[in-house]
Amino acid sequence: MALLTGCGNTKAEYVLAPHIPIPASLLADCPIPDIPDKMTWGDIAEYNIELMSVIKACNLDKKAIREIEQQRNAPDIGAK
Structure with a gap:
């Protein structure tokens, strides 16, 4: 068991x-x-676009927010 004492010396370093x-x-x-007061069917199609x-x-x-997160x-990976 004396061989394992060397592992007890590690120190956590926070960066x-x-x-x-x-x-x-x-x-x-x-x-x-804005929704116009009067719309034709064509206006509705353009509004949907x-x-x-x-x-x-x-x-x-x-x-973009997800990528930042x-x-x-x-x-x-390059941190030491």
Whole structure:
């Protein structure tokens, strides 16, 4: 058992990870296009296209936030 005493000397060293702030542009509310008072069927189709564009942009923002969070939570492989 005397051979195992060398392992009891390890000391945990904690290193602070840099804080990566999430840009305010990614946290901003997604714009809601104004609904016209009168719409034709064609206007409704165009409005739906506009809504889908807004949703796509919002999803890109959320994806960017997820990537930032993954970077925050990923272990630094090169750290010593």
